[in-house]
Amino acid sequence: MEFQLLGPVEARGERGPVPLGGALSRSILAALLLQPNRAVPTKQLVDAAWGENPPAGARTLVQNRVSMLRRALREPRADGGLIATTGSGYLIHVEPEQLDVEQFTHRVARAGHLAESGERAAAVTELVGALTLWQGTALDGLTTPYLKAAAQRLEEQRLRAWERRIRLDISLGRHADLVAELTGLADTYSYHESFHALLMLVLYWTGRHADALAAYRRARATLSGQLGLEPSALLQHMHDAILRADTWVVQTIAEQLGCAPASAGMADPSRRITRLELDSGAPVPRTLPADDAAFAGRAEELAKLDETLTSSTPATIWTITGMAGVGKSALAVHWAHRVADWFPDGQLYLDLGGHAGRQLTPAEALDALLGALGSRPDRLPAAVEDLATHYRSAVAGRRLLVLLDNACSCDQIRQLLPGGPECVVLITSRDRLSPLVAREGAHRLSLELFRSEEAYALLARMLGEERVRAEPVAAHDLARACAYLPLALRIAATQLVDRPHRRIADQVARLANGNRLNALAIDGDGDVAVRSAFDLSYGSVPPDAQRLFRRLGQVPDPDLTAPVAAEIAGVAVPEAERLLDRLAAENLIYERDSGRYQLHELVRSYARERALGELP
Missing domain, CATH: 1.10.10.10 (Winged helix-like DNA-binding domain superfamily/Winged helix DNA-binding domain)
Structure with missing residues (x-):
């Protein structure tokens, strides 16, 4: 068959x-x-x-x-x-x-x-x-x-x-044989700039310089007239090189396109231009937020993401998921800066507001992305399907990194995915985004708590090596008091930065003797607090899942399975399985073994606090 x-x-x-x-x-x-x-x-x-x-x-x-x-x-x-x-x-x-x-x-x-x-x-x-x-x-x-x-x-x-x-x-060297084929492809896939570039190249190399320039004008008219975009830097440089009959630049472009003759030795090394120089002639979107100067650890996760660029079968969509405060956005932004040179056509960043404030709709997100790519707002359609088509066309053939931060659901981001394999998309979310894995073939990176050495390295970055070396035991105790949650550790370290004469051991004692959730907050900024981060995750699950979550906080470290949860919640086992899966999807609990769940230490404190403050 x-x-x-x-x-x-x-x-x-x-x-x-x-x-x-x-x-x-x-x-x-x-x-x-x-x-x-x-x-x-x-x-x-x-x-x-x-x-x-x-x-x-x-x-x-x-x-x-x-x-x-x-x-x-x-x-x-x-x-x-x-x-x-x-x-x-x-x-x-x-x-x-x-x-x-x-x-x-x-x-x-x-x-x-x-x-x-x-x-x-x-x-x-x-x-x-x-x-x-x-x-x-x-x-x-x-x-x-x-x-x-x-x-x-x-x-x-x-x-x-x-x-x-x-x-x-x-x-x-089969240039003349390709002219008709590439002309048809450039007309059929008019937003695919690579076909226009290849057509201009073969026309130039067959001596048809005027036709090559005409091909550029057609491409520019299409992109500008229908998308409100100027041609990419590569097309513009090729146009300029053909105008000057500069074979050296054309040869360099051919090498970057991966189609220079195997025996090419045409380009004079003294006149060769680099990819960075070639792409610098036109504005390129570079909208990443600032990298975290105190970023530490995550070597294994960074190496896994690096494989995206070097694998023979590269992944074009990655999701970074994990509980609130585990450092998803910090990892994504740090990696994006680290590999920015791999994406000469730009790096796009967009905060989708998935768990904080107002969530962007797909149409609003597409407007923002197209604006960053240079599209004129007055030339953009209103319907989200048409916006998505314009967006995919605008990025077709371009080597772009797209970082979609703080997504709340697959429906919010599905229209924001480029169609071609040249782009890499990095998505952060507290949700597991399982449908994206199943339907779009996304690869998932589940971010865990800090290891002991990573927590120590973060403290050394934030407090200075000398201060941490003076109290090494207390530094490890502080990491344990923060339950190895990066957000909690950053807040505790920031409080020590604000109080340079406070000993690390005193900070540990402060957390041990008081309400840790109250203590792990930055004065004057309610958003930078462990409780606030948990609030957003808690508010994202339905009331029946919230009810089970509150009850879990009142049970001392149970071996949590579906039958146990069913007894705690007073529901049937299948219903308990559904509720546990919903809590796990939001990373309020985690599965440590098949069918066995646990709460993070600080999350358990939060659940207990919720149980005392709300109806059971």
Whole structure:
């Protein structure tokens, strides 16, 4: 049995095409095939089949459609069948050679290895074979938001492979053969600046300088007229170089585009310009907030994020999640500054206000991002879908870092995700953002409490090495008193900075003998307080979850499982499981083992305080 997703969804057996039924059956099959050999929850199949408004009894209807697919795809297998039932959904058994998406991915990866080893012609052959697998628009005819997002991701992979093949062809000197193809691509994907740049390059190298300048004028008219944007710095520099017939600059640009001839030695080293110099001719968005001068620790997390830039299969969406005060924003901003040079087209930052103050709507967020990219407000559409289209077009082909801080939900950020693989998106949230992992393939970095040595390093940064070395035991005691929560430790250290004659041991005693939540606050700024941070998380969960949370604060360090929570809350076990999952999603509790939960020490104090101040 062979399956096709790169075009209309089809299955083909030894006797030819298999009748799959209507759009519902093909949508469910597509959702299974998008995650081959992995369990797909029934909820995702419902989203794939009906979108945001499923009918009553949708789960039963999914079961019926899966039964129909099993009959249609009946094929003897030693392990029982193509589609297996799992605990929470279904799984389809597929070998890589049975699925066109897997073949496409494999051939593109092989082309990358061949190109890296200098076998450019062989890499082109692999990419041609990969692109031949496409038989139209991916998932053609399936229109739910779930599948439209998946189809868009596949289309971006196709464009990336297409562009890579063209760059390799250019490096092999096949300039004249590419003019017609690139002209069509530049017209079809008019917001994709890379195609305009490559078209200008091959026109220049085939002696058609006037046509290359005309291609730039068409690109500029499209970008300015429809998006209110000027062409990127790279296009502008190429235009200027062609005007001057400056082959040295054109050659440098070709090298940056990755399509210089393998034997290129054309550019005079004394006249070569760097990427930074090349990109400095036009304004580039650089809206990151200031880095934290006292940032300490997190070496493992930084290394994991660094892999985003060096992996052969880089992740383009990362979520940093964790409890309030654990340092998600500080880590994200620090890493963004650390790797800013990897993103010559800019770094965008936006605080979405997810747990503090007013949350930005997707439309407001898109307005802000497009404004940072240079779009004129009077040329922006009103509808959020049109704004999202403009945004994706504005960032297409650009190497950008987008940092979306303090997100509250997947719905708030889904429209803010660029369509192409050139951009890296970093999202911070107290919520786990699980749908983003399931649907958009985001990678999650769960940020934990400080380790002892990280807490000590932060104190040394804030108080000075000499002061901390004078009281090393007290420094470690202070970290323990703050329960290794970075926000709490920063507040305690700031209070010591404000009182340079107070000993660290005195600060420890102050926390031990009083109300720690009262003590861990900065005078004059109610927002910089551990209690305020917890307030925002607590306010984000529904009343029934709040009620369970308050009761947990009154139980001394329980071995918290769903049956225990059910007894504490006076509800059935399935309902207790739902409430625990909601609290864990907001990082008010954490799962230390499968099905076993705990509260952080300061969070337990907060829950107890809430229980005393509110109805049980």
